[in-house]
Amino acid sequence: EVQLVESGGGLVQAGGSLRLSCAASGFTFDDYAIGWFRQAPGKEREGVSCISSSDGSTYYLASVKGRFTISSDNAKNTVYLQMNSLKPEDTAVYYCAADPNPGLWQYSSNHYKLVIPRIDYWGQGTQVTVSS
Numbered sequence: 750e751v752q753l754v755e756s757g758g759g760l761v762q763a764g765g766s767l768r769l770s771c772a773a774s775g776f777t778f779d780d781y782a783i784g785w786f787r788q789a790p791g792k793e794r795e796g797v798s799c800i801s802s803s804d805g806s807t808y809y810l811a812s813v814k815g816r817f818t819i820s821s822d823n824a825k826n827t828v829y830l831q832m833n834s835l836k837p838e839d840t841a842v843y844y845c846a847a848d849p850n851p852g853l854w855q856y857s858s859n860h861y862k863l864v865i866p867r868i869d870y871w872g873q874g875t876q877v878t879v880s881s
Contacts, residue, residue: 751775751870753783753845758875761835765879769830771845771872778802781869782851783828784819787841787877793861796854797843800828808854813839835879845872 757769773783784799798809798819807819818831832839847870857864 753847753870753872755843755845755872755875758843758877760878760880763835763837763879763881765835766831766833767835767877768832769843769845769875769877771828771830773826773828773845773847776847776870778823778826781847781849782854783821783845783847784808784851784854785830786844786846786854786857786865786868787839788844789838789841792841794844794857794865795861796857796864798830799846799851799854801851806851808851810858832877835877837879837881839877840879841877842874843877844874846870 752774754772779802782799782801785797786794788794800807800819800821816834821828846868848868853864
């Protein structure tokens with residue numbers, strides 16, 4: 750059974766930090782890019798960041814570059830998203846996702862209707878709330 754189990758969301762003040770974790774099981778970790786999408790109320794789901802387990806290459810949404818850092822512990826089949834300098838506009842449900850194609854995270858920016866249904870696996874989502 751495929752599972753993506755997320756943890757680490759919560760409530761934080763603007764300028765604060767949170768670290769999200771995504772523990773993967775049931776599929777070959779090294780064959781996938783794993784990362785995060787987020788969805789704020791009334792907005793489209795967007796790709797935030799992903800990491801390719803095979804070579805460590807990464808992608809970041811422009812608005813989070815320099816503030817968020819994604820990393821992977823292949824021995825634990827776990828991906829982390831360290832979120833620093835959080836802003837109220839980062840408030841959303843964050844979903845861990847896995848797919849062999851890392852390009853889908855960037856492509857989702859303007860093509861979410863095509864991308865979202867194509868993602869192989871999703872976590873249950875974790876709420877991140879940043880207060881001003």
